[in-house]
Amino acid sequence: MTMTAMKEKSITRSTGHTVEAELKKSILVVGSDGLIGNALVSKLEASGMNIMGTTRRKKSVSAKNPFLDLEEDNSSWEPGAAPRAAVICAGVTSLKKCQERRAETEKVNIRGICSLINTLAALDSYVVFISSDKVFDGAKPFPAPDDPVSPATEYGRQKAVVERLISGLGARICVIRFTKVVGPADNLFSGWRKALNRGEVIHPFLDMYISPIPLSFAVSVIERVLDLQPVGVVHASGARDVTYEEAARIGAASLGADPSLIQPVEAKTFPGFEHQTGKKTALNISGLKDRMGLTPPDIEWTIENIFSSPGTLDIDP
Ligand SMILES: NC(=O)c1ccc[n+]([C@@H]2O[C@H](COP(=O)([O-])OP(=O)(O)OC[C@H]3O[C@@H](n4cnc5c(N)ncnc54)[C@H](OP(=O)(O)O)[C@@H]3O)[C@@H](O)[C@H]2O)c1
Structure with missing residues (x-):
């Protein structure tokens, strides 16, 4: 069956409305200024869809991009x-901020988001x-979508609470858990790239893991979910974990940089990182491959491009 046929079948099955009427309706991207939201809007608009966004930046407000601040009461x-x-890409995404300002971030990440999802479901x-993968504590490798959650950070706890609350709504909802999504302007990696190109030493963590996926792949996953409209949890991650040290070594090799510039350090000696060391992040993605036909690019491809050709992270591999 073609993608369009699957989409049409899925729409008529789930809503009972005519396909034509449904396809004319917009797709709402909540948080259109963020890394993922912005890339998603661009990709969906380029494919000719009717897209609405939301912003909390007064200057970006327009008829197609209304104001929405999740910190305020948005029940009406x-x-x-x-x-x-609707794709909910907005929220406080800093682990540090969630840890240090629990009440303030809960207001956005739990209350604001749940209230909005209630409205949309209605x-x-x-x-x-x-x-995020942070709904798991990283103790068990490759957790599956239906494994019990076990967040070890406040950010992960807030995600897990939302997942639980919205699963009880009985609505057509999909949760996509991503591992680290890397775009062309990632601060950490572009800093390392510049330092290595200048012949300067970098100090990656040897005891912290990531399983990055390119921004373009994350957007493709969301597009496929919008097409197929599954209900439940979808995992999207790289195929395996690497330490930040291994990532730096792959990156340095791709730049032809001197490997002695990589001088790893232990994250556990840095305040704020002590609870994140040794935790795996890669997820079980068999459902993504088998049911949605999507396979992430090799970890090596992603990391080499983060360093040597970051612009490609925006483009379909
Ligand atoms: N990037 C990753 O590696 C990754 C991995 C797993 C899951 N995720 C999840 O994916 C989603 C998108 O992530 P991202 O990387 O695109 O995050 P991001 O770049 O930090 O963007 C977050 C967006 O949320 C908006 N926002 C923050 N507080 C808000 C509020 N009170 N009201 C309305 N909007 C608010 C921000 O607005 P401003 O632009 O005005 O600040 C921004 O547009 C998040 O839920 C994140 O937790 C991301």
């Missing part, structure tokens, strides 16, 4: 006409909530 906020689907919109 409405997106205009009911969107066909409008019968299909909702995609972007969650």
Whole structure:
């Protein structure tokens, strides 16, 4: 069956509305200024879809990009006409901020987001909530979508609470858990790239793991979810974990930099990182491959491009 046929079948099955009427409705991207939201809006618009965003930046407000601040009471906020689907990309994403300002970040990441999802579910919109591998503590390798959650950070706890609350709504909702999503302007990696190119030493953690996926792949996963409209949890991660040290070594080799410039350090000696050391992040992605037909690029490809050709992280591999 073609993608369009699957989409049409999925729409008529789930809503009972005519395909034509449904496809005319917009897709709402909540948090259109962020890394993922911005890339998603660009990609969906380029494919000719009717896209609405939300922003909390006064200068970016327009008819297609209404104001929405999740810190404020949004129980009476409405997106205009009911969107066909909504992707929730907004939220406080700093682990440090969530840890240090629990009450303030809960207001956005739990109350604001749940209230918005309630509104969207009541409008019968299909909702995609972007969650994270951080709902797991990293003790068990490759956790599956239905494994019990076990967050070890406040950020992960907030994601897990939202997942639990929205699963009880009985609505058409998909949770996508991503591992680290890397775009062309990632601060850490572009800093390392510049330092290595100048012949300067860098100090990657030898005891902390990542399983990065390119921004373009994360956007492709969301697009496929919007097409197929699964209900439940979808995992999207790299195929394995690497330490930051291994990532730096792969990157240095791709730049032809002197390997002696990599001088690893232990994260556990740095305040704020002590609880994150030794935790694996890669997820079980068999469902992504088998049911959605998507395979992430090799970890080596992703890391080499982070260092030597970051612009490609924006483009489909
Ligand atoms: N990037 C990753 O590696 C990764 C991995 C796993 C899961 N995720 C999840 O994916 C989602 C998108 O991540 P991202 O990397 O695109 O994050 P991001 O770049 O930090 O963007 C977050 C967006 O949320 C908006 N926002 C923050 N507070 C808000 C509030 N009170 N009201 C309304 N909007 C608010 C921000 O607005 P401003 O631009 O105005 O600040 C920004 O547009 C997040 O839920 C994140 O937890 C990301």
